Amino acid sequence: MNLNKPFFYGICFASVTWAISLYLFWQLSKSASFDSLTPYSSISTQQEGLHDNSLSHGEYEKANHAKDNVLKKPNHNNYVNSEKLIKELQVVAQKPKGHDQVLTDLGMVKTLGDQKIRDEGHKIHAFNVLVSNKLSFHREIPDTRNNLCKDVVYSKDLPAASIIICFYNEHLPTLLRTIHSILDRTPSEYLEEIILIDDYSDLHDLHSNLTKYINENKEVKRRVTLLKTERREGLIRARMFGARKATGEALIFLDSHIEVNVGWIQPLLARIKENRTNVAIPVIDIINADTFTYTSSPLVRGGFNWGLHFKWENLPTGTLSKAKDFVKPIKSPTMAGGLFAMDRNYFVDLGEYDAGMDIWGGENLEISFRIWMCGGRLDIIPCSRVGHVFRHRRPYGDPDGKDTMLRNSLRVAHVWMDDYKDYFLQQRPDAKGLNYGDVTGRIALRRRLKCYDFDWYIKHVYPELALPSDNEERLKNKWAALEQDKFQPWHSRKRNYIDQYQLKLTNTSLCVQSNKDIKTKGSLLILRSCLRAKNQLWYETDKSELVLGQLLCLQSGQPSPYLYKCHEMGGNQEWKHKGENKTPVYNIAAGTCLGVDKPKIGAVIMMKLCTDPSLNMWDLVR
Numbered sequence: 001m002n003l004n005k006p007f008f009y010g011i012c013f014a015s016v017t018w019a020i021s022l023y024l025f026w027q028l029s030k031s032a033s034f035d036s037l038t039p040y041s042s043i044s045t046q047q048e049g050l051h052d053n054s055l056s057h058g059e060y061e062k063a064n065h066a067k068d069n070v071l072k073k074p075n076h077n078n079y080v081n082s083e084k085l086i087k088e089l090q091v092v093a094q095k096p097k098g099h100d101q102v103l104t105d106l107g108m109v110k111t112l113g114d115q116k117i118r119d120e121g122h123k124i125h126a127f128n129v130l131v132s133n134k135l136s137f138h139r140e141i142p143d144t145r146n147n148l149c150k151d152v153v154y155s156k157d158l159p160a161a162s163i164i165i166c167f168y169n170e171h172l173p174t175l176l177r178t179i180h181s182i183l184d185r186t187p188s189e190y191l192e193e194i195i196l197i198d199d200y201s202d203l204h205d206l207h208s209n210l211t212k213y214i215n216e217n218k219e220v221k222r223r224v225t226l227l228k229t230e231r232r233e234g235l236i237r238a239r240m241f242g243a244r245k246a247t248g249e250a251l252i253f254l255d256s257h258i259e260v261n262v263g264w265i266q267p268l269l270a271r272i273k274e275n276r277t278n279v280a281i282p283v284i285d286i287i288n289a290d291t292f293t294y295t296s297s298p299l300v301r302g303g304f305n306w307g308l309h310f311k312w313e314n315l316p317t318g319t320l321s322k323a324k325d326f327v328k329p330i331k332s333p334t335m336a337g338g339l340f341a342m343d344r345n346y347f348v349d350l351g352e353y354d355a356g357m358d359i360w361g362g363e364n365l366e367i368s369f370r371i372w373m374c375g376g377r378l379d380i381i382p383c384s385r386v387g388h389v390f391r392h393r394r395p396y397g398d399p400d401g402k403d404t405m406l407r408n409s410l411r412v413a414h415v416w417m418d419d420y421k422d423y424f425l426q427q428r429p430d431a432k433g434l435n436y437g438d439v440t441g442r443i444a445l446r447r448r449l450k451c452y453d454f455d456w457y458i459k460h461v462y463p464e465l466a467l468p469s470d471n472e473e474r475l476k477n478k479w480a481a482l483e484q485d486k487f488q489p490w491h492s493r494k495r496n497y498i499d500q501y502q503l504k505l506t507n508t509s510l511c512v513q514s515n516k517d518i519k520t521k522g523s524l525l526i527l528r529s530c531l532r533a534k535n536q537l538w539y540e541t542d543k544s545e546l547v548l549g550q551l552l553c554l555q556s557g558q559p560s561p562y563l564y565k566c567h568e569m570g571g572n573q574e575w576k577h578k579g580e581n582k583t584p585v586y587n588i589a590a591g592t593c594l595g596v597d598k599p600k601i602g603a604v605i606m607m608k609l610c611t612d613p614s615l616n617m618w619d620l621v622r
């Protein structure tokens with residue numbers, strides 16, 4: 001790879017952080033206090049389904065945030081502070097029955113051909129291509145909106161949107177699912193067009209296959225325009241290129257690996273209609289990169305740290321204290337970047353994007369600062385939900401090996417942050433002396449738009465942001481200003497065990513046990529004569545982890561699984577079986593099963609294709 005090392009490590013770090021940050025945030029936000037917020041803490045989740053409607057005791061006030069939006073039912077009590085109510089609204093929706101099992105089977109590597117597709121897919125796309133290939137372009141996903149959202153009726157008179165999707169080397173079926181989810185779930189009167197911008201992809205046949213697909217499908221052809229840049233521009237200039245061709249009154253930017261949910265577009269367009277300087281962000285649900293399961297995200301907002309990395313953050317205390325707060329726009333200091341809706345002329349008037357930014361990174365904070373500082377506002381819209389494939393790493397880099405995120409962030413700092421840029425420079429000493437190009441055009445824009453300064457932004461938009469200059473007292477107060485999850489239903493911190501058993505190779509008397517002490521991270525697993533001992537006793541959790549002696553989790557690896565600290569993020573620690581004897585034990589992330597080469601004492605447990613019954617069938621000895 002001709003990436004220079006720091007850059008390569010940089011993007012790996014940034015993208016790993018990125019991909020898991022929402023998930024971690026989700027985990028973290030379940031914990032009651034900051035002290036216990038270790039990323040891999042063992043907090044158990046209880047995600048009950050949304051109750052059908054226990055809200056009908058006249059308990060809730062209906063939302064009425066937009067003049068034009070009418071609610072089916074009249075207003076009830078104005079102030080409700082019922083913990084129960086809040087819990088019900090904040091609870092994560094349940095996946096449809098059978099959903100899990102279907103996806104599990106889809107991921108199973110059955111042949112060497114499957115294995116190849118899966119491994120190459122991972123290299124190029126960093127998600128499970130084998131599963132995505134098998135899913136329908138029109139698959140159903142759980143409707144993750146809360147019940148109040150379902151009662152909001154939006155004005156029919158909304159601006160139509162041009163949807164802008166740029167992509168570089170996207171996996172074709174995943175991109176087609178993105179497009180079909182939009183066509184299937186967007187009333188046609190609100191969809192002006194979908195503009196796809198191929199950012200000079202060099203994946204064999206991608207462009208021609210996509211062109212062919214569009215031309216062969218009438219409905220798609222009628223709605224979709226495919227453009228291609230003349231060289232690799234990066235997502236910032238590629239989006240500008242697409243937006244300049246758009247004709248809709250509104251623009252909606254989306255990533256190329258998403259699925260929009262029921263009723264996603266109306267709340268976004270209604271928000272823009274209220275005021276052309278409103279910028280609206282949907283709640284970004286999680287499409288798991290290993291399994292493509294779709295799960296709901298909690299209501300959180302966008303922030304950043306002084307390394308100028310975007311992060312998810314708890315809402316200010318009291319933001320969700322009444323029922324109507326669950327349908328109201330939630331003020332957000334920043335956006336994640338990939339998914340947002342904005343009036344098209346306002347996008348232009350506000351200076352589009354900074355065209356001096358390359359490939360990936362930083363543009364999301366730049367546009368967030370610009371929106372707030374130059375007279376607009378930015379909100380997350382709880383009733384609009386769009387799923388996004390969160391990857392564990394970014395599978396591409398800058399063609400010249402530059403750290404584009406760092407360079408782009410430097411531009412942000414120099415144009416928008418005034419003296420506060422020093423905090424960034426202290427945080428990133430490696431930015432010193434880096435050539436960030438010419439920013440005079442952007443500084444002139446800031447002057448022309450008569451924007452507030454960064455100090456105003458911090459004080460009025462993001463007063464909860466910790467400053468390096470804050471003393472302990474101030475930091476404490478800022479922390480206290482954010483919600484501490486007191487209403488969340490997931491208080492219990494113990495792991496939930498649902499079963500316990502030894503894993504015995506079928507037709508033998510050999511069981512899986514740790515090679516080393518059960519406390520040793522990294523220990524491999526081997527076959528030994530079955531003995532009712534701690535080092536052979538597997539505890540299964542409600543998250544499908546296998547925890548040996550209630551200590552370490554079984555984690556898939558190549559070629560062998562091993563014991564590791566439980567990270568609660570599924571994937572390589574998520575194991576499926578039939579719950580009865582003669583079952584394969586299948587790992588979600590690997591797509592392969594527990595097996596051995598030979599059924600003899602001392603044989604090391606390996607990850608094997610799931611198809612050889614004599615060497616990968618297990619009995620669960622309870």
Ligand code: LR7
Nearest residue numbers: 166167168199234235255256336337338359360361362388
């Ligand atoms: O050179 C490129 N050219 C492109 O067209 C590089 C990327 N792209 C495309 C790419 O195919 C994809 O459709 O641009 C889109 C975004 O790239 P991703 O998916 O690799 O980015 P990401 O999802 O890891 O990163 C987030 O931050 C980026 C910062 O530049 C962008 O703002 C992304 O849009 C943004 N994604 C989201 O906000 C989705 C939710 C993630 C969260 C939290």
Ligand code: MN
Nearest residue numbers: 255338388389
């Ligand atoms: Mn993305």
